[in-house]
Amino acid sequence: MAYTKNHRRDFYLGTLFSFLNKTFDVAPEILIGIAIDVVVSKEESFLAKWGFAEPTEQIMILALLTLLIWACESLFEYLFHLRWRGLAQSLQHEFRVDAYNHLQKLDMSFFEDKSTGGLVSVLNDDINQLERFLNTGMNSLVQVFTAVLLIGIVFFVLAPQVAIFAFVPMPIILWGAFYFQKRAAPLYLNVREKAAVIGSRLSGNISGMSTIRSFSAQKKEMENVSRDSLSYLSANKEAIAVSSAFNPLIRMAVLMGFLATFVLGGKMAINGELNVGFYGVLVFLTQRLLWPLTSLADTIDLFERAMASADRVLDLLKTPINIEVEKPSHTFDHTQGIEFKNLHFSYQKGFPILQGVNISVPAGKTVAIVGPTGSGKSTITKLLLKFYQQESGDVYFGGQNVADCDPPDLRRDIGLVSQDVFLFQGSVFENIAYGKPEATREEVILAAKQAHAWEFIEQLPLGLDTLIGERGQKLSGGQRQRLSLARVILKNPPVLILDEATSAVDNETESLIQASLAIATKNRTTIVIAHRLSTIIHSDNIYVLAGGKVVEEGTHQELLKQQKTYYQLWNAPLI
Numbered sequence: 001m002a003y004t005k006n007h008r009r010d011f012y013l014g015t016l017f018s019f020l021n022k023t024f025d026v027a028p029e030i031l032i033g034i035a036i037d038v039v040v041s042k043e044e045s046f047l048a049k050w051g052f053a054e055p056t057e058q059i060m061i062l063a064l065l066t067l068l069i070w071a072c073e074s075l076f077e078y079l080f081h082l083r084w085r086g087l088a089q090s091l092q093h094e095f096r097v098d099a100y101n102h103l104q105k106l107d108m109s110f111f112e113d114k115s116t117g118g119l120v121s122v123l124n125d126d127i128n129q130l131e132r133f134l135n136t137g138m139n140s141l142v143q144v145f146t147a148v149l150l151i152g153i154v155f156f157v158l159a160p161q162v163a164i165f166a167f168v169p170m171p172i173i174l175w176g177a178f179y180f181q182k183r184a185a186p187l188y189l190n191v192r193e194k195a196a197v198i199g200s201r202l203s204g205n206i207s208g209m210s211t212i213r214s215f216s217a218q219k220k221e222m223e224n225v226s227r228d229s230l231s232y233l234s235a236n237k238e239a240i241a242v243s244s245a246f247n248p249l250i251r252m253a254v255l256m257g258f259l260a261t262f263v264l265g266g267k268m269a270i271n272g273e274l275n276v277g278f279y280g281v282l283v284f285l286t287q288r289l290l291w292p293l294t295s296l297a298d299t300i301d302l303f304e305r306a307m308a309s310a311d312r313v314l315d316l317l318k319t320p321i322n323i324e325v326e327k328p329s330h331t332f333d334h335t336q337g338i339e340f341k342n343l344h345f346s347y348q349k350g351f352p353i354l355q356g357v358n359i360s361v362p363a364g365k366t367v368a369i370v371g372p373t374g375s376g377k378s379t380i381t382k383l384l385l386k387f388y389q390q391e392s393g394d395v396y397f398g399g400q401n402v403a404d405c406d407p408p409d410l411r412r413d414i415g416l417v418s419q420d421v422f423l424f425q426g427s428v429f430e431n432i433a434y435g436k437p438e439a440t441r442e443e444v445i446l447a448a449k450q451a452h453a454w455e456f457i458e459q460l461p462l463g464l465d466t467l468i469g470e471r472g473q474k475l476s477g478g479q480r481q482r483l484s485l486a487r488v489i490l491k492n493p494p495v496l497i498l499d500e501a502t503s504a505v506d507n508e509t510e511s512l513i514q515a516s517l518a519i520a521t522k523n524r525t526t527i528v529i530a531h532r533l534s535t536i537i538h539s540d541n542i543y544v545l546a547g548g549k550v551v552e553e554g555t556h557q558e559l560l561k562q563q564k565t566y567y568q569l570w571n572a573p574l575i
Contacts, residue, residue: 006094007087014083017076018142024073025143026150026285028066033281035062040276080139088134095313096127102317105324108387109347117200122316125195126309133306140299151285158278159268165260166286169253173296176253180246180300187239188308194232196312201228207471243301250296261286323389327406332398332413334494337363337525338384343393345379353379354390355548360541366526368536370569371545377529381497384527386410397495415488419500421480423472428457429464431472431483435491443490450519451486452512453479478513485513489520496521499529533570542566 004011038058100123148170155163205212205221212221265282268274338361345354353376361367369377383390384397386407395402397410415435423431432447433439439447444464448454456479460466472480481501488496498521501513514535530536537556544552544559544566552559552566559566 004087004091007090010083010087010090014080014087014138015142017080017083018139019146021073021076021080022143022146023150024069024076026147027069027073029284030154030281031062031066031069032284033277033279035059036277036280038062038277084139085135088131091134092127092131095130096123099123099127099313099316102319102321105321106319107321107323107389108382110319112347115196115200115204117203118196119316120203121192121196121199122312125199126192126312129192129309130306130313133302137299137302137306140296144296144299154285155282159265159274159282162261162265162268162282165264166257166282168260169257172253173250176246176249180242183242184239184300184304185307187235187242188304189311191232191235191239191305192308192312194228194235198225198228198232201225239304243304246296246300258286323386324407327404329409330400330405332400332409332494334398334413334525335363336396336399337361337365338398338495338527339394339396340380340383341394341396343380343383343395344391345376345383345388346391347388353548357393357545357548357550359543359550361525361527362540363525364523365540366521366528366538368528368530368539368542369545370530370533370536370542370566372569375545376548377545378499381416381499381527381529384497385414385416413493414495414497415491415493416497416499417481417485417488417501418497421472421477421484423468423475423480423483425468425470427462427465427467428460428483431468432464432486432490434487439490444486447486447490448483450489451482451516453482453486456482481513482516485516485520489516494525496524496526497529498526500531501528533566544569 038055103119103123152163152167155166201224205225212218261282265274265279269276269279340357340359343354343357344352346352357376357380359367359369359380369380371377379388382388383395384402386402386405389403397405398413402410424434429441429444432444432453436443441464445454448457448464457463457466466474468474468483472483475483485501498517501517528536528539533556536542539556542552542554542556542559543550544564546565552562552564554562560570
């Protein structure tokens, strides 16, 4: 309901049109009863009392009324479909955009505990489930309420004695609705969770198809998918078993009400206590009143699925935002460089990654951070980018404490080239211009040339307009890396982070990238995370990490002379 606050007019109009549609929908049954009265009573019929003495004239009047009623019913059916479906589409759009916007602000640690397929399932399948309920379920609820109200009035006006017995099943039906709703709620939540699991499995397997084939693991993964699909099937069957029991209960309750009207009303008509035409009205309206209630089973089924989906989306929206909160804008003085002071950080409590790290990166200089795997090298740059929040200590960027900075402002001045290159599904041009959407083709070409990427881009079928596939799968690793570098060169940030930027490429590609980096890092504050020590020998300063601490500091030659950790890394066989 909170998400309808900007659509209250549509909500109220949809309710009104559903109400009017049902009003005109039940009217023909009343006209049939009046027609029976005309045939039986002729000049003494109900209509004759309104000044229409001739039976033929009465029938023509009823025919015109029937035409008018059917026209109005059709009109309001069109209008309520227009309103409810329009509202469903609008809310679906807003819900998905709000959920995605919130997702973008969540801490990076949140994504470590969630699967991509599961999150996609929430943003897509669950929100689509809400749309399906708004498309049909809300109208069904309004129309059932309208039928009960209007037909109840007719019953109590024409035959109060019959009405009492006809309405006896109503409490049973309502009790059944609430009872099954309570029973079905956790079952449908389980269904949505199982759907997320299989969605995650399929998403991961499609992305990792080459790995699956390289290990000839198709049979194993088929079994995994089958197992997850069976879990989803089992959860659905359990929910269906409960929801399916609701319909037979309603049907028996409906039968009780119908028999009450049929028998009691019939006796009253035989005894002359009830007009024969009105008896027909009551019999027909009993059908109109009670049979639509059988659709409550389907409506409640839709409702439960929608509620389970809403719970999952709302849980996502309730996830607290810790780091990505908007803060006052700051101006960075990049003549002051970068300072990491006494940093302490753990991904998991009790397992420290950084322990009192102090690193200084002077403005316009290149500083390298090296060390064994797991020593915390990349973690330092993640703290600078404000992907995570340190437990203690401070990070200063351009004279400002990073803790006080607005994350987008901070990242706008930093360019990141990492080992794990991520390219978006689209064209070469779109990927290079990602950090500067307003860039011209000339600017993109210049950046590509500086990154030594233009040579292969020219050879592509459509050049800059060539589509590169999901994650750039149509390109080689070296080509993806050079596009990533071109993207950062075009962005032209004052600070550059190179995180294992050449560790996954061949020697020829590495030499091209190194030539590009020599230009890109000139007079620019640069932090280099490296595994290949040969790539950082010309750095202005090198910090060596081990066990989460800085154990050595100096230039390449100075560190070799000390013959400690750096010396061992330099002389290791794999370096």
